[in-house]
Amino acid sequence: xxxxxxxxxxxxxxxxxxxxxxxxxxxxxxxxxxxxxxxxxxxxxxxxxxxxxxxxxxxxxxxxxxxxxxxxxxxxxxxxxxxxxxxxxxxxxxxxxxxxxxxxxxxxxxxxxxxxxxxxxxxxxxxxxxxxxxxxxxxxxxxxxxxxxxxxxxxxxxxxxxxxxxxxxxxxxxxxxxxxxxxxxxxxxxxxxxxxxxxxxxxxxxxxxxxxxxxxxxxxxxxxxxxxxxxxxxxxxxxxxxxxxxxxxxxxxxxxxxxxxxxxxxxxxxxxxxxxxxxxxxx
Amino acid sequence: xxxxxxxxxxxxxxxxxxxxxxxxxxxxxxxxxxxxxxxxxxxxxxxxxxxxxxxxxxxxxxxxxxxxxxxxxxxxxxxxxxxxxxxxxxxxxxxxxxxxxxxxxxxxxxxxxxxxxxxxxxxxxxxxxxxxxxxxxxxxxxxxxxxxxxxxxxxxxxxxxxxxxxxxxxxxxxxxxxxxxxxxxxxxxxxxxxxxxxxxxxxxxxxxxxxxxxxxxxxxxxxxxxxxxxxxxxxxxxxxxxxxxxxxxxxxxxxxxxxxxxxxxxxxxxxx
Numbered sequence: 001x002x003x004x005x006x007x008x009x010x011x012x013x014x015x016x017x018x019x020x021x022x023x024x025x026x027x028x029x030x031x032x033x034x035x036x037x038x039x040x041x042x043x044x045x046x047x048x049x050x051x052x053x054x055x056x057x058x059x060x061x062x063x064x065x066x067x068x069x070x071x072x073x074x075x076x077x078x079x080x081x082x083x084x085x086x087x088x089x090x091x092x093x094x095x096x097x098x099x100x101x102x103x104x105x106x107x108x109x110x111x112x113x114x115x116x117x118x119x120x121x122x123x124x125x126x127x128x129x130x131x132x133x134x135x136x137x138x139x140x141x142x143x144x145x146x147x148x149x150x151x152x153x154x155x156x157x158x159x160x161x162x163x164x165x166x167x168x169x170x171x172x173x174x175x176x177x178x179x180x181x182x183x184x185x186x187x188x189x190x191x192x193x194x195x196x197x198x199x200x201x202x203x204x205x206x207x208x209x210x211x212x213x214x215x216x217x218x219x220x221x222x223x224x225x226x227x228x229x230x231x232x233x234x235x236x237x238x239x240x241x242x243x244x245x246x247x248x249x250x251x252x253x254x255x256x257x258x259x260x261x262x263x264x265x266x267x268x269x270x271x272x273x274x275x276x277x278x279x280x281x282x283x
Numbered sequence: 284x285x286x287x288x289x290x291x292x293x294x295x296x297x298x299x300x301x302x303x304x305x306x307x308x309x310x311x312x313x314x315x316x317x318x319x320x321x322x323x324x325x326x327x328x329x330x331x332x333x334x335x336x337x338x339x340x341x342x343x344x345x346x347x348x349x350x351x352x353x354x355x356x357x358x359x360x361x362x363x364x365x366x367x368x369x370x371x372x373x374x375x376x377x378x379x380x381x382x383x384x385x386x387x388x389x390x391x392x393x394x395x396x397x398x399x400x401x402x403x404x405x406x407x408x409x410x411x412x413x414x415x416x417x418x419x420x421x422x423x424x425x426x427x428x429x430x431x432x433x434x435x436x437x438x439x440x441x442x443x444x445x446x447x448x449x450x451x452x453x454x455x456x457x458x459x460x461x462x463x464x465x466x467x468x469x470x471x472x473x474x475x476x477x478x479x480x481x482x483x484x485x486x487x488x489x490x491x492x493x494x495x496x497x498x499x500x501x502x503x504x505x506x507x508x509x510x511x512x513x514x515x516x517x518x519x520x521x522x523x524x525x526x527x528x529x530x531x532x533x534x535x536x537x538x539x540x541x542x543x544x545x546x547x548x549x550x551x552x553x554x555x
Contacts, residue, residue: 166401170461173359173395174414174468175387184417189404280448 037260041253049254054220054236060247064255066222067231070137071259073223074216074232075202077141078148082205083198085145086152093153094160095182106154113150120146121211129215135229140216144205151204155197159190192277199270203263209234233259309336312472312502313358318372320353320362320526327353330372331528333521335472340494340503342517342534344510346554350526351506352398355474358504359393360386376472391418394465398477400457402449402464407441410449410460414468427467435463436493455486462493466501473497475505479512491516510550514538522546 048063055062089109093102124143129135163186171181187194212218216230218239223230233255240252313335320328328350335341343351356362357370360381374381381389391414402410411428420427428445432438437459441452449460458478465473475494479487494503494516507513513520514534521531522543530537530546541547548554 164401166397166399167403169361169364169395169397170401170403170464171413171417172364173361173390173397174417174464175390176417177387180417184413185403 034260037253037257041250041255041257044250044254045257049251049258053222057245062251064231064233064236064251064258066219067233067236067255068258070216070219070223070230071206071232071234071262073137073226073230074140074144074212075206077138077226078144078205079198079202081142081145082148082152082201086149086198086201087156087194089149089153090156090160091182091187094157095178095186109150109153112146113154116210117147117208118210118213121213121215124211124215132227134227135215135217137216137223137226137228137230140212140230140232141226143211143215144208147205147208147211148201151201152198155201156190156194159193159197160186162193163189192274196270196274199266203266206263206266207234207259209238213238233262309339311335312337312377313504314373314375314378315358316373316375318354318357318370318374320350320357320371321369322365323367326526328357328526331523333528333531335502335504336519337471337502338498338500339518340498340505340516341519341521342513343504343506343521343523344508344513344549345523346549347508349523351523352476353526354523355476355504355506356395358472358474359390359395361395387418391468392470393472393474394468394470395474396458396461396465396476396478399481400454400461402452402457402460405449406446407449407452407460408445411463411467414464418468431463431467432460434466434497435459436489436496437463453486455482455489458482458486458490459493462490466497470501472502472504475503477506477508480508487512510538522549524549 048061049065050063050068051065052061052063053066054064089105093105097105121143124139124146128139128142132139167185167189168181171185172178176184212232212235216232216235218235219229219231237252237255237259240248240255243249311334313333315331315333315335318328318331318333319326331354333341333354343355345351353362358374358381362368362370363386370382376384376389376392403413405413408425408428411431412424415424415427429438429442432441437456440456441447441460444451449457452460458481462473462478479490482490491512494505497503505513505517517534519531520534520537522529522537522541522545524545530541530543532542537546538550541550
């Protein structure tokens, strides 16, 4: 074997191992995080954690029921704001948009996606919290909703564009107007993709902390209605983690575990829904 | 497939012309005069005059890129959905200029079947019912769905699985489903854009047999690459070349005694 061949072979082996190692790192990071959270937090994840309010400072025990419900309420508001705007804008971009305006919209959407979440929080503080004069679920949901828009737009647009042109033509040839074609054929055809994209979008903002710090703030009690400060899992993790109490640290780990579990469940459910629909289409 | 269809599929040069089909005996469904069509600055059709008699099959043949699909897609104004296109001339449907008709009503009267089967990602039933639903049909959907599936000779194959996905059907079944979907709104005219080019010969024979049966109630215009198919399945044939109509006559005549040397050159396989 000549030197060149040996050299090439060894470069090949080195590069192969390098890329493989990096791929392995990607996988192991998630497993490591999951394991670490479980190791530290699993002991605090019990029935009380899901059903009880936080105990007063100094007492041990209690749970984060209010923060779990709070996160759900915030995500509901966020979805009500982010999803319709995202979907409609995507339909516009994919189906109606002219060149220049679409370009501007896409470009701005990408920029919005890059805006640091804390800045989104300040924005929501300025336009919702200040006029209302207090922190609220609405303000927090608004901030998260804004954060959802860019991904909702881009993922929905992508799936709408993937619908083959001959389906559009099939509907139009039956006398469907453009809007009817979009509503009855194109969106349903892209629906599984759109839904998956939206669920992943929800999962992404579920862990956002910064935009909630001065919009939803937090709350150690239940927050009835939509007009009061509200607890959420990420903000609870933040406050508990920087506290000096061991019991709170444990609960922060537990909250992290629950949050990650929630995100994983959303992911798995959306993929399952997608697989079911794909199976239906295959017949 | 019944024996008659098989025989028709086997015959290659002898057209299955409806007895008595002649140049002037039928009322005209479409009357096209001086049709020019442009993609941006590029002209695709040049001054086409064509008559389409009612309840007959008119075939459009010609080499790839000659404009036959473009022409067909103008008859239900499908081309106007493509940006930067322009149409000149007159297309009369039962004497009315189609540009003056409401496009939704026009497309209800002039159905279309595409080159590749394009069922919607819905159940078989919902595919057929689609046109009825969007047109706000008030009567019994199931009845019309069954009737349309029977007309497209698909009923017996799908009656037990109407709720299954249309994608579970074979290509030929999907194409017949698309025909049923078009028939459900009871169109006067059916435009077929190379409906068999993605299908195998047996399925093709089924579709041709179906076209033969539909003639009682429907006028058909079919674009085809396949000259045998034009010869078998049509009453009239028009030959297009480079966006111009070269010759249009009774199918048997066009394939036996064409008047234009270019037609003869094409049908004898010297080009195209």
